[in-house]
Amino acid sequence: MKARYLIGAIALIAALSGSVYLLSQSQVQYATISEARTLGRKVQIKGRWDAAAESSYDQNHNLFRFVLIDDQGNRIPVEYQGAKPNNFELAHSVVVRGRVEGDRFHATEILTKCPSKYEGSSPIAPQTE
């Protein structure tokens, strides 16, 4: 009887530790640009896009390029495999997910956060922003 409890417990612990291991493998850490450069693996950087620098979409290669400024004020050119994300210009912060390759950041995903997301301007009420 006790043996079965033991087997059950071992199986459960194995399953849970397996999932925790996978969890540690599949988490993508937030990093600054300089950390991303030294780490070299897949990370995500929170920042904003540099409105002063060029941003362009290369339709033939489906590449969107822009310059990201992280929270410490460092800059890195970003190359994203895909079109310019919806709400990109409005976004007050941008999260890019990917890795540094050479001198640029190759993003596989871009998350944009807009000031009070999905809300247009109000002609009546002053904005809370």
Place this chain on the structure above:
Amino acid sequence: MLAQLIIHLCFGTALAVAIGYWIGTIQQKEAPTAVARTLYYVLVFLVMSASAILLVAIATHNFDYTYVQAYSSRQLGPPFLYAAFYSGQEGSFLLWTLLVSIVGIAVIEYSRPRGIEAETMAFYSLVLVFLSLMLVAKNPFAYLWETFAREGTTREFIEAIKGDPTRYEGRGLNPVLQNYWIMIHPPMLFTGFAAMTAPFAFAMAGLWRRQYHDWTRLAQPWIIAAVLVLGIGITLGGLWAYETLGWGGFWAWDPVENSSLVPWLLATALLHTTLVQRRTKGLIRTNFILAIAAFGAVLYSTFLTRSGVLGDTSVHSFVEPGYFVYVLLLVFLLSFLGLGFGLLLLRWRDVSTQTVRRGMFAVSSREFLLSIGSILLLLSAAIVLLGTSYPIVAELIGKPKAAIEPQFYNELHLPLVAVMLIVNGLSLIAVWSQTPPVRLAKGIGIAGGAGIVAAAAGLAFGIIPNMQAALAIVAAAIAIIINGQHILRLLRNRKPMALGAFISHVGLAILVIGIVQWAWTSTTTHLRLVEGVPSAAFDYTFTLLGKEQLEQHLRDREKYRYIVAVEKNGVERYAYPIVYYSDFNRRQAPFLEPGIISTLGHDVYLAPKALDVEERSPTVTLTKGQVQRIPIDTSATIELRAFDMSRAQMSDIPGALMLGVNVRLRTTSATVDTTLYTYFNEQAFVPKKTVIGDLVFELIRIERNQSNPERSTATIRVGTVTSPPAPPRQVLVLDVSLKPMINLVWCGFVVLLGGVLLSTIRAFRTHHSPSKNVQAHELQLKQSSVSPHSTTESHPAQSLPRR
């Protein structure tokens, strides 16, 4: 004012209802219970009144209310106008409260004749106390001059602008949400959440009354109903994501999706373990834990999605609601977990005095295998919960903030679901108490053998992409074969209503086959479709034919669907991807919807990415002071002397700015200074023709560089009088995907939920009359314990254990 009063009255009445039912519970008297019941109907009336007022305010565009102003507008017509009811936090809490209060009427009607009304409703009404308190905190009837008092908005100001429809206007509903899915997906999800309250209340009442077995029978129809409604809600969300949001898939492991999946998984596990308890009198504590946890998961889901804690990791997350709501939601969650587990701990030892079942389940018994199946469901719930909560956990323990990749969920669930399907098959071959090993081996051998043959054939013919998929398909085949045997037997015995569970299992198996095939064989490519020019991808030819305007009555947008001819082997079909701009986001970025061509075997999925134009006539692009040769007449040059905004406001086209550039044209014979103009309507340039000699010029674009005006450019299209500059061709940039077996995925969802629907109907029918339900209960148990080969013989081990 009335509406705000009603909201406060709701809270007061909910409190009174709870107190009444608790007095009734503690004193064991009918009088306080009767008062509480009457008050409960008053509460339902109040919540309905508040909902009606909100609906009327939305319908009459009463923008005095902050909520109505924030989520609707005059432009919005029915039905989407009414979706504004639950498009924001305040309204969705009101909807939830409304649904919980209505479900409560059914709970009263159900529990009263069974003599457990006071206890059940004592716990049930506590949920309404919290929900109505939430409404007081997030009042949908706050006025603009209250919400924005600090910003200086006064009531007088609002009154003053009331006559002006352009200023007294709402922000409107996000165009992304304006489609039929919003009419059904959120209400369904909230109904599912509301339905989860009932099993919790029955479990708590059982604990309170020290009746540790009876509640599982009473709660059963409610658990199934919750699994059904929440399941439909989740599925509709997947359809929405695939069909209109253009995610390309039906499930993205987004925190909001995940947090509605966890309660569903827990309720499904509970459904199976209560079945075990009803048959064996075991798993008493497990079932209490699961019932509390399933409801806790609903509250946790609300906390995750409504408190703003996951702000950076979800596409769904709402605006930060403020610290008070954050705390209130946390208190809500912790109170009910504390209440539930606290009472369970209090009764922990007492449970043993009533347990009939002693010792362990035999490994070969159906109850053991059902328990294993439930553990696998719990494991799945734990994985999803772990992944979704990880960003918060990481923050709490001071680790760097991180997000979880979908692969985490996918890689763990593949083996998990495969084992789940095999265990399901085994549990159906097994009988209660103990199964001869030979029978188990024989049953699984036949089904497994057939599954392996099928998967091997699939691999050999290249239908199944790889070994992992093949293993999952073997497991699915086992489940389909064994459940199929049961279905056939029940059909032969003319018991179609008993089919529910087996149909659901087949649905899950179909879903798994669909998902592995879909996930491993979908392919995507990038296309740039120039109007009228065919492009080829995956045996198909794609041609952009043109566009046509939709929703012309809406002034905030010019919405176009692009007509793409998709041809294969001479058969032409049309896909209609949609790209448009709206004032909602100040036309800063397009709104996109995919075009889909469905065939039996696969979908062709056209996800638009961007719009562009391709010039057919030569163009020159100049910065200020620059001189360039003219492409069609290289003896001539053109110089950009200055940008000329002097006539910007003097446009002869209403609503458009008139922009100009001063240019100097030098030909071999003459030098001409002139100004080229273009009209700009916030979205597109409409050039004005200028003819100089036999050359024709059109100013087609001005690109301003905000930070460095010297780098601003003007683009000019050039033609001659005999061959004038041609308008450009439209270009649609898209990702085209081939999605095989997506129909199998939908089919899996439908079959799974269809089975649950059948079980729900049967469960409520069986429980319809309280006097009959003991008989019906026994009958049901007999049916479910009958094994495929022993329909007539009676098994000693199968007789019902009696207290």
